[in-house]
Amino acid sequence: MTGESGSGSDAHLTARLGLGRIAGSILALLLLTVPLLSNLWQIPHRTFAAVGPEAERLAFVSSEGGTVQIFAINTDGTGLQQLTRPPGQSEIPVWSPDGRRIAFIRAQERDTQIYLMNADGGGQRPLTASPGTNTFPAWSPGGPSIAFVSDRGGSGPQIYVMNADGSQQTRLTASPGESTVPVWSPDGRRIAFVSTRDQGLPELYVMNADGTGQRRLTDPELYVANPYSRGQQRLVPEGILLRSGTLHPAWSPDGKQIAFVIRVGLYEQSVQVVNPDSGYRARVATGYAPAWSPDGHRIAFVGVRHGDAQIYVMTTDRSRLLRLTSHGVNLLPTWSPNGRRIAFLASRDGTLGVYVMNADGSGQQRLGSASGDLSKLPVLSWRPHLR
Template sequence: MRRRAPIATLLTLFAVTAFACTALADDVRLETRSGASSRMPLRVTSLTPAGDREAGTTSVQADEVLAADLQHSASFDVARAWLAAPQTATPVAEVGGKWTLRGSTIRLSGEVREYPGKQVILAKEYSGPASKWRDVVHRFADDVVLQFTGEPGIAASRIAFIVQDGRNKELWVMDSDGWDPRPLTADRSVAQSPSWSPDGSLLLFTSYRGGGGPQIWVLSPETRKPFLMSGRQGLNTGGMYAPDGSGIVCTLGMDGNAEVYRLDARGGAPQRLTSHRGIDTSPCWAPTGREIAFTSDRSGVPQVHVMDADGGNVRRLTYDVSYTDSPAWSPRGDRIAFVVRTDAGFDIWTCRSDGSNTTRVVAGGSNENPRWSPDGRHLIFSSDRDGTRSLWVTDLDGAAPRKLDIGGRKAMSPAWSPRMGATSAR
């Protein structure tokens, strides 16, 4: 008995632990309020290379991409098994798998095992062209996040943004981890304010490329050919597709003053939503499509307001702070991010969609154009906090924002895409 008791205890413990981990994976959800995050310790092990001899080269890079994706999801605190650093907390699970390169095809057999029992709780195959191996890793990382939080990660998404070179500002796009930044326009003009269509296939942007004043254009990142969406008299700025793609909100000056309008998805049939002699601009849909946040200086200085989608029921968002602009509604619907003017430029704040619980989330330097990630857990913004204006991401957990390295370029006006291929994958 004396010798069997510990074994029985161990077996019982094992069973309980295994059950607990399975239960965690199946049932327990992290709190998923916009931006809220509590990180679970996770151990990432090296992928095992197989197939062609070159598999060993990319597998080492894939290890790092996978670990970075999981860390940047803000769901995990990642320990890399290939580093000597001591494990600080007992991981909830171990992530790894096999990395098979055959000719021009890469196959990732991804595995998640609970820890320390190592029972497999997720096993899934991913494959793609070897040239797009990073996308294969991103898809696995997003499924690992799904396993533990009930919602896929955002590694397989893109970021559109503006690069300034001298007086020119061109539209660019890159992967969500800052990889492969590439220009979409070569207009030698000024582009601003990109915004994605709900399926991620099109980008609206404001540009002077037409030769006169600002106009709203649309392009596909695949074909890169811009089409004019609104080039009416005076202002045409800041277009954003409705969540169901059925229309566009934007600022037009066609009636002699800056007002918010709704257009159809082709840029026609303007329907005026605001009517005030001050400036009404920067419209942004709620994810339900039932409300629109916008900026108005009707009370003196610019302030974020909210109205119903038909232009009725206008109310100021918050009275807690003054001079607010650039509203961005979380895809979860529960929070709105905006900028607040300071002596140095702008800080970034969030509040609940009813205007309560105003919280400063980014300060230091001048921080502009906050835009939510598709899971509503991160904000991307532009900042000159380290000298040159560039793109930064905050996980809204109080930690310092991280900079996206885009080769030292002067970058601004980011827009986070929806999840790419989410429709076909689920």
Template sequence: MAARPRLNSCSTPHAEGLAPMNASRFHTVGQALSVFCVAWSAQLAVAANPGQVASTASPAAGPHGDLIYTSLRTGSSQIFRIDADGARETRLTQSQHSELQPVWSRQGRIAFVSTRSGGGDIYTMDAQGGDLRQLTSRPGLEQSVAWSADGQHLAYIGETDGRAELRLIKADGTGDRLIAADMAEVGSPAWSPDGTKIAFNANVNGKLRVFVFDLVSGAITPAAEGKGGEFGPVWSPDGRSLVFVHSGSRTEGVNLRKVQLGSQTSVALTKDGYTNSQPQFSPDGSKLLFLSNASSQGSTMNVHVMNADGTGVVNLTRWEHADMGASWSDDGRYVYFMSFRDWPGQIYRIGADGQGLQRLTKSASQEGFPVGRPAATTVAAAARNP
């Protein structure tokens, strides 16, 4: 097989939602997750041979299951939407700038990061690309946007004088405020299902740890016992536990750990000495989707699924080239992911049982980081207005 071109590398795993970190202290993350950096940098690059833009006739809002993703086919990173079966595709952003990190709200609105106004600000739009609203206009880069379950607030990482900060803003762009003012290396904000808490990672006293901010009391408490090298928290659908990534020693690898809220005692879900990252609970909470290079003995990353207790690990994609950016369908029956098996990266769908692989995008340029539209479930408890 002919060798494929290599993308330029980067030093910070932004695709994990992390603020810049000291590479010497987190060498395992920096080295093992470099593939995520590479793909993230590619979103900012101009495609060498952009393909023709597919038809963008705007259909009515599709059913739950629509995907949003970024594409380099027009020469800059733009946001597209495609039906879950790949039947219809719509270009949502129409700028000459970089449009990145799109994420659905449960109500069907899309937040994203755009460079159209400078270094990088947060915008929102509807599912057809209309009703565009600019929420932030701060200097520096805003990124890692996360919606509250009721769609009324967004958490994000803002930059002030080169320092990453956890911030909160209302969906209408008002009430922007700073959270966790004295913490460094802040990243990966994640809302609890009931909208009353935000989990995130931050460096305190030289250790990268996962914390929980309570919007009701204003308290910030550690989520786990504090092994250090903790990042990328995700909530279980019932809001009772968190799963996060732990970067250990070179022999320990990068693994997933789970902690019950309030216990601060985490348990290992993976412990194979390789890289296991980007966990996502299935909609019903019974499974965990994640990326791992354990099956390839430390080589390429593939998409895996396992039971929520860490048992029953299955490699869904088993391919010699990297698979990444995995996302559940709203009913948990399918997994969407980006794969480099068709250079320079296309989007695929596969059954949660590993059957029925289908290529959804068919351009000559990079299509990446698919995000499945979540089901519009009832919010258990609305967050107080911060």
């Protein structure tokens, strides 16, 4: 049972998306071609969303005004507000745990810096100032700290942490290779991340919040055989595609498991979970972009069948699978804090849009455009309840 009906051919979908940058980017993602494993730094950028006690509210990225900027909208379609404006492009909005502030990045010429603003767009100020690229801000659960990625000092992408006011910026990773997309554990004591430090392959790691105790959770497996033989497989461990084709780990709400994705063969990906303490791994489903429900009992993900990308929900015990969407290109499901709704991106009329639906797939509604360069594909997240 699905929330919508209807589908189209792959050729029709390609024609609708166009043959330029959008078509190339989205088809590269959805057909699951082999990623550029050695270039984690060029991971697509993310967009986040929000919920408050009076009205559910989302933040997202759009180029509707001519440049890529951050907008916010209520999930009933009202209250659209542009939060950022030029100079530069603003992306990757990340709500603070109390729902009152947003960290984001602003790219101007050759520099990309992390900024902070109030939920209404006021009070914008930079948190970083080092030349180069500073990106992927991630609030600690309590809100006092922000982890981020920086290539300052010519070191290549590494993970840092700072206070929420930008002070005490401290480097946490220093190994060869790239370390990126930090994600805090629910208790704020550990950080999962992806690194190419071993054999150049993106692998899943975990460390303490102060950078100590760094451990690899996935093996550097790479079985290369005849890529055209169904009897042999090519396996490349990688962190979850967060929410937009990015390599990204996803902690379970209780902190006992981390979801991630491995590539099986050339055109298939498998959602798996790993216990960060015991190392025990289990397969969940074929697909990518997994997102845990707030109660930890369900995982939403994108499944691709015959080039058709749809959103599914599976119980973590694998006893029930529900398809939520049925046509178009559907990406990056993200649960609301109460688990009753899911925000996602979809292309159904030739443009990429922000959608919401009930957790059973009903009530699908388009809220606005998320158009722009799909190499910086937005990823949705819900604003925490205001405190």
